[in-house]
Amino acid sequence: MKKKVTEFPFASARRITPQEVAAAGEAVKEQFGIEPPKRGRPAKDENER
Numbered sequence: 001m002k003k004k005v006t007e008f009p010f011a012s013a014r015r016i017t018p019q020e021v022a023a024a025g026e027a028v029k030e031q032f033g034i035e036p037p038k039r040g041r042p043a044k045d046e047n048e049r
Contacts, residue, residue, distance in 0.1 A: 025036045 017023065028036050
């Protein structure tokens with residue numbers, strides 16, 4: 001019998017593509033009716049530059 005894996009196999013995992021990220025965002029938007037928040041650092045205002 002095979003031993004049960006208790007951790008995610010990070011060594012054999014792959015990164016998801018930007019197209020997959022966009023498709024997941026569209027699915028959330030369609031299914032729940034909410035816009036997923038934008039990720040990353042917010043842009044500076046003009047007077048802060």
